[in-house]
Amino acid sequence: MSSSSRASERGPDDAPERSCPSARCEPGATLLGIVNGDGTVGYVTPPLQIGDEFVQRVREGRAPEKRFRFAGTCVEGGCRQWTGSRCGVIDRVLAAGVAPVPAGEDAGPRASLPQCAIRSTCRWFAQSGADACRVCPLIATDLTQKPT
Amino acid sequence: MPQFKVVLDGIKLSDRDTARINNAIQRTVLSELANLDQGGDSASLVLEKIGPEIFGLIALPIELAQLRQQPGLERVAELNEQFEQSF
Numbered sequence: 001m002s003s004s005s006r007a008s009e010r011g012p013d014d015a016p017e018r019s020c021p022s023a024r025c026e027p028g029a030t031l032l033g034i035v036n037g038d039g040t041v042g043y044v045t046p047p048l049q050i051g052d053e054f055v056q057r058v059r060e061g062r063a064p065e066k067r068f069r070f071a072g073t074c075v076e077g078g079c080r081q082w083t084g085s086r087c088g089v090i091d092r093v094l095a096a097g098v099a100p101v102p103a104g105e106d107a108g109p110r111a112s113l114p115q116c117a118i119r120s121t122c123r124w125f126a127q128s129g130a131d132a133c134r135v136c137p138l139i140a141t142d143l144t145q146k147p148t
Numbered sequence: 149m150p151q152f153k154v155v156l157d158g159i160k161l162s163d164r165d166t167a168r169i170n171n172a173i174q175r176t177v178l179s180e181l182a183n184l185d186q187g188g189d190s191a192s193l194v195l196e197k198i199g200p201e202i203f204g205l206i207a208l209p210i211e212l213a214q215l216r217q218q219p220g221l222e223r224v225a226e227l228n229e230q231f232e233q234s235f
Contacts, residue, residue, distance in 0.1 A: 031178065031181065034181065034184055034186070035186060035188035035189060036186050036188050037186040037187055037188050038188060039188040039189070040188070044181075048174055048177065048178055048181075049174075050178060051178075053175065053178075053179070054178045054179070054182055057179060057182040057183075058182040061182075061183070061185050062185055066189040067184060067185050067186070067188075067189070068181075068184075140188070140189055
């Protein structure tokens with residue numbers, strides 16, 4: 001869902017560059033979270049940018065996208081999930097009516113959100129606000145090739 | 149919430165040394181995190197397939213949702229079947 005930067009294509013009046021919270025594991029990406037044993041994602045702060053060394057090491061095990069979540073630059077029209085004006089992934093997840101991760105009893109409206117390192121630039125947050133944050137821990141990225 | 153923090157209070161470091169130590173800590177943390185595999189994806193329900201180039205899947209953990217008696221699972225299952233049939 002994210003790879004090369006399109007920053008060089010931007011003009012001064014363009015919208016700010018957004019982050020894709022479900023990017024591939026590749027050098028330059030940010031380690032956003034770790035998939036827990038129950039399938040939810042726990043978040044890593046402060047943001048850790050991964051390099052060749054991490055990518056090489058993590059690929060020694062099972063597919064890294066099954067075990068971690070990565071963030072990268074949202075490439076908008078360069079991604080199949082771009083609908084022309086927004087990311088279709090979070091829209092589809094929210095439209096599916098999936099209930100969010102329950103908040104703690106004493107949590108305020110924002111206190112219940114995950115401690116995420118990319119919220120200020122996140123594409124999903126920019127589109128859907130806190131609703132996106134509440135279902136984000138339920139989303140895992142799996143790049144398994146479809147059997148042919 | 150596990151936290152690993154190093155505070156060097158009262159120690160004057162040059163920007164270069166600070167950056168060097170910071171980079172070393174981040175490399176070490178990433179190196180250890182790279183070994184983690186909690187197997188959480190095995191509890192997932194395929195919701196959506198993405199693209200012939202990326203072969204991405206967006207998955208939702210059905211077991212967790214069931215445990216928490218979350219609504220909307222039937223709708224997710226329907227979507228899942230629709231996506232499966234579309235490929």
